[in-house]
Each structure stands twice: as C-alpha cells, then as structure tokens.
Amino acid sequence: MPCSIEPKPTSPKSSDPALAIRCAAVTKRFHFYEHRTTSLREAFIRVARRKPLDIRRARFTLHDVSFDIAPGEALGIIGPNGSGKSTLLRLLAGIYAPTEGRIEVRGRTAAVIELGAGFHPELTGAENVDLYGAVMGLSPRELAERFDEIVAFAGLAEFIDTPIKYYSSGMQARLAFAVTVCVRPDILLIDEALAVGDQWFRERCLAHLTQFHGAGGTLVIVSHDMDTLSRLCGRAVWLERGSVRMAGPMADVRRAYEVSSP
Amino acid sequence: MSLSTVRVMTPGCSQGGWRAVWRYRQLWRSLTLRNLRIKYQRSALGFVWTLLNPLLTVAVLATVFRYIVKVPLPHYVAFLLSGYFAWNFILQTLSAGTYVLAEHAQLSRSAPFPKEIPVLAAISSRLVEFALELGLVLLGLGLTHHHGIPSSVVWLPWLVAMQVLLAFGLLCPIASLSVYYRDVQHILPIALTLLFYASPVFYPARFVPEALQSVYLANPVAQLLTAYHVVLYDGQAPPLSLVATLTAASCGIAGVGYALFNRAQADIAEVV
Numbered sequence: 001m002p003c004s005i006e007p008k009p010t011s012p013k014s015s016d017p018a019l020a021i022r023c024a025a026v027t028k029r030f031h032f033y034e035h036r037t038t039s040l041r042e043a044f045i046r047v048a049r050r051k052p053l054d055i056r057r058a059r060f061t062l063h064d065v066s067f068d069i070a071p072g073e074a075l076g077i078i079g080p081n082g083s084g085k086s087t088l089l090r091l092l093a094g095i096y097a098p099t100e101g102r103i104e105v106r107g108r109t110a111a112v113i114e115l116g117a118g119f120h121p122e123l124t125g126a127e128n129v130d131l132y133g134a135v136m137g138l139s140p141r142e143l144a145e146r147f148d149e150i151v152a153f154a155g156l157a158e159f160i161d162t163p164i165k166y167y168s169s170g171m172q173a174r175l176a177f178a179v180t181v182c183v184r185p186d187i188l189l190i191d192e193a194l195a196v197g198d199q200w201f202r203e204r205c206l207a208h209l210t211q212f213h214g215a216g217g218t219l220v221i222v223s224h225d226m227d228t229l230s231r232l233c234g235r236a237v238w239l240e241r242g243s244v245r246m247a248g249p250m251a252d253v254r255r256a257y258e259v260s261s262p
Numbered sequence: 263m264s265l266s267t268v269r270v271m272t273p274g275c276s277q278g279g280w281r282a283v284w285r286y287r288q289l290w291r292s293l294t295l296r297n298l299r300i301k302y303q304r305s306a307l308g309f310v311w312t313l314l315n316p317l318l319t320v321a322v323l324a325t326v327f328r329y330i331v332k333v334p335l336p337h338y339v340a341f342l343l344s345g346y347f348a349w350n351f352i353l354q355t356l357s358a359g360t361y362v363l364a365e366h367a368q369l370s371r372s373a374p375f376p377k378e379i380p381v382l383a384a385i386s387s388r389l390v391e392f393a394l395e396l397g398l399v400l401l402g403l404g405l406t407h408h409h410g411i412p413s414s415v416v417w418l419p420w421l422v423a424m425q426v427l428l429a430f431g432l433l434c435p436i437a438s439l440s441v442y443y444r445d446v447q448h449i450l451p452i453a454l455t456l457l458f459y460a461s462p463v464f465y466p467a468r469f470v471p472e473a474l475q476s477v478y479l480a481n482p483v484a485q486l487l488t489a490y491h492v493v494l495y496d497g498q499a500p501p502l503s504l505v506a507t508l509t510a511a512s513c514g515i516a517g518v519g520y521a522l523f524n525r526a527q528a529d530i531a532e533v534v
Binding site for chain 2: 030090093094097098103122127130
C-alpha cells in the first residue's frame with residue numbers, strides 16, 4: 001500500500017510537530033539468498049515437487065535505530081563499511097520500506113545517492129535535465145521556471161544541447177548537482193555521492209551545502225570524510241553493524257570513532 | 263510535499279499509489295518523451311520506419327490469406343487494416359514489459375518514484391505512435407473502403423480507452439514478474455504468438471465455429487479486435503453485449519493487474 005501522508009497535527013501529540021525527521025525503532029531486514037528461483041520454469045517444477053522457491057537467510061542491516069532530527073539541523077552518519085549507512089539513507093528517502101518501525105519525514109526531500117542516475121547518454125543536456133528534474137520530483141511548472149537557473153548553476157549553457165555522452169564525468173556531475181540544488185528541498189540527504197568530481201566541484205558543493213544549511217535547510221550526510229562532516233554537521237550518529245553505537249555532538253562522536261578504529 | 267504534511271513510512275509501504283503518480287506526473291511526461299526521442303533520434307525517416315513494420319506484415323498477411331489461402335472476405339486488406347494496428351499496440355506494449363522496470367534499475371535505487379510511472383510511460387509513448395497510425399488507417403479506409411468517414415468512428419475513443427486499460431492490466435504483472443523471473447522474456451513471445459492465432463487478427467471472429475464462439479470470445483483481445491472490425495470495417499456501432507463484456511473485461515483486468523503490481527511494488531527497489 002502507498003506510504004501515508006498525514007496532515008500536520010494541530011495539537012502536540014506523540015509526534016513532536018517541530019521535528020523534521022523521526023526514526024522510531026527502525027529495523028531493516030534483507031534476505032541472503034542461498035538459492036533463488038529466477039525462472040518461471042523452475043518455479044513450476046519446484047512447486048510441483050513441493051520444494052521451497054527460495055532458500056534464504058535473513059540479515060538485519062539495521063536494528064532498532066531511533067533518532068530525531070530537528071528542522072535546520074545537519075546530521076552526519078558515520079561508520080565502517082557495511083554498517084548500514086546507505087540503507088538508512090535510502091530508508092529516509094523512501095526508496096526502501098522499513099521491516100519494522102516507523103519513519104516520519106516532514107518537508108520536501110531530495111536524495112543525492114547517485115549523481116546522474118537516469119541520465120541517458122544519447123539525449124542532450126537539456127533533455128536529461130528535463131528527465132532528472134522530474135525524477136527529483138519537480139512539477140512541470142517548477143521545471144519550466146528553473147531550467148535556466150539549473151543551466152547557469154552548472155555553467156554548461158554552451159553545451160546544453162549536446163548529447164551528454166560527449167560530456168566529461170565532471171560535467172555530468174555538475175549538471176546532476178545543479179538539478180538537485182534547484183529542487184530547493186527542505187531536507188537534503190547525501191550519500192557519499194559528492195566524493196566524485198574534481199576539487200573545484202567538491203568546493204562548490206561544500207559551499208552550496210553550507211549556504212543551504214545556513215538558510216535553514218536540514219541536512220543528513222553519510223560520509224567517510226571527517227573533515228567535511230566536521231565543517232558542516234553539528235551532530236553525528238555512529239552506526240556499527242546496523243545499530244547506533246553512539247549519537248551526539250559531531251566532535252565527540254568523531255573523536256570516539258577515530259580512537260576506536262585501528 | 264510541503265511543511266504542513268508528514269510522510270510516514272511503515273513496514274510494507276511503497277512509494278506508489280495514484281496520488282504519488284500525480285505528484286510525479288512530470289516524470290511520466292519526461293519518460294514518454296525520452297522513449298520517443300531515443301527511438302527517433304538521428305533517424306532520418308523516423309516515424310516511417312515504425313509504420314513500415316506493421317504495414318509490411320499487413321502486406322504479407324494480405325498476400326498469403328487473400329491469394330493463397332483465399333479467405334472469403336471482401337476487401338480483405340481493409341479488414342486487416344481495421345484491426346491490425348490495435349493488435350500491434352498490444353504486441354509492442356506487452357513486449358516492452360519485460361524490460362520496462364529493469365531498465366530503470368539504477369534509478370529505482372537512487373530516487374523514490376512510483377513504479378507505475380515507467381509502466382504508464384511505456385503505454386503512453388506507444389499510444390502517441392498508435393494515434394498517428396490510427397489517423398492514417400482512417401484516411402486509408404475512408405478513401406478506399408467506405409468512401410467517406412463512417413459515423414461509427416464516434417466509438418473510437420471508447421475503443422482506444424478499452425485498449426489502453428487492457429494493455430495496462432496485462433503489462434503490470436508482466437513487468438513485475440520480469441523483475442523476479444528471467445525467463446518471462448522468453449515465454450512472452452510464445453504466449454503472444456498463441457494470442458495472435460487465438461485472436462481475430464487475420465480472420466473475422468464469425469469464422470469461428472458456432473460451438474466455440476463463447477469460449478473464443480472469452481478472450482478480451484478477441485473482443486477488442488472484433489469491436490474494431492465492427493467499427494472500422496463494417497462501419498457500424500458495436501452490439502451492446504460486446505460493449506458491456508469488453509468494458510467489464512478491460513476494467514476487471516486493469517484492476518486485477520494493478521492490484522498484483524501494487525503488492526510487489528514495495529520490494530521492487532530492492533530486487534531489481
């Protein structure tokens with residue numbers, strides 16, 4: 001069934017109306033398949049022989065994760081590889097549904113997980129902006145209004161009618177990021193996607209994120225880059241093997257994390 | 263999504279639903295344009311090629327069944343043309359179902375868009391082409407067969423609507439099954455070939471023996487094509503019993519197909 005959209009509660013109830021994001025006891029289970037039936041033919045045979053279609057083990061990528069994010073806050077999510085950071089971000093973005101628990105998100109969300117996913121190489125920059133902007137949830141009117149702004153931010157006015165297969169990877173990243181910027185979300189979720197691109201691009205992203213946060217936007221960033229996180233985030237959550245190991249001010253969590261890793 | 267609403271995500275929920283589809287309507291439009299652009303990009307004759315394939319098939323069918331098999335039907339080419347493009351629409355749309363979700367796999371993992379959108383875009387991009395084809399068919403039939411435009415063309419909007427509903431209802435489960443099972447793309451062409459022979463594409467439904475008529479017309483595609491033949495070849499309004507059964511079948515299949523699709527939707531981003 002579709003995710004529900006509830007109107008803002010007029011009186012304070014269990015959910016605090018001031019929160020941007022609330023994660024309550026969120027658990028995410030994926031399945032490890034020892035055998036997976038990938039053809040209908042095999043499915044019929046297995047059903048006829050009364051064998052199970054799939055043999056799988058459950059693996060809990062996230063276990064009982066709870067935290068709140070206030071509007072205008074910047075939260076960093078850190079942890080070793082495989083700790084569930086990307087899964088958590090995708091849950092917040094709505095790409096995955098939780099196995100247990102509940103996530104409430106208030107405000108317009110844009111997720112930057114793979115810059116330029118959905119770009120088609122044969123289409124021009126303009127056509128891809130049209131597509132990517134739509135993917136990010138821009139309405140027809142917004143897309144028409146902000147098109148020039150996107151092209152200007154990316155600095156690609158000269159090449160906007162060239163197929164993007166002729167763009168460098170840096171140019172593609174700039175175009176994708178420009179679209180994300182112009183979505184003007186309330187909440188920005190970033191998953192290590194800005195590690196691509198050259199120094200100029202990374203500085204530009206950082207400048208924009210700082211400005212975004214300064215203007216009151218809510219930020220959630222997954223990264224291994226402690227310096228960037230320290231510059232941007234006030235609080236951090238340390239995930240280890242799917243559970244919250246520590247949550248608190250950025251500096252404290254960073255120190256504890258760096259001390260613990262060899 | 264404004265600050266006055268809260269999006270709540272609970273176990274088993276998906277990003278689908280008609281409200282989400284409306285919110286992402288720009289993506290529907292963009293994907294439709296993208297499908298059409300990719301097809302006609304740098305193609306000198308563009309739409310002519312798309313037209314050529316079914317026209318060539320019609321030519322072959324006409325030659326074989328008029329001159330070799332000698333199907334006793336006056337103006338056999340007109341008969342073929344009146345139903346073939348609707349069949350071609352069903353054929354092309356359902357064939358696209360095997361890759362329509364998989365081609366957006368990377369996107370599904372990066373952005374929360376309703377999975378109905380690629381399915382709808384596959385239908386609408388084909389519908390644009392069908393509209394042009396239908397215009398040409400009307401022109402051809404008007405000039406050579408009816409010598410004018412028959413009044414039965416008022417039934418065309420309803421026919422096209424039924425066609426779209428039927429295609430949607432069949433496409434949804436094909437698309438979601440294709441995500442889980444690799445051999446759907448191999449089984450589908452076989453099923454479609456059988457459907458070709460079980461539907462009145464190159465012969466009229468009334469040629470089917472009396473005893474088998476009710477079984478034969480249980481096939482909704484057979485009902486659809488028969489209705490097209492009545493409207494475009496006979497130039498008459500379809501009988502009310504056919505209108506009733508086709509409407510019921512199309513709406514029913516659309517509803518069931520979509521319900522099956524919706525059940526799988528929450529998992530598709532993880533599986534694809």
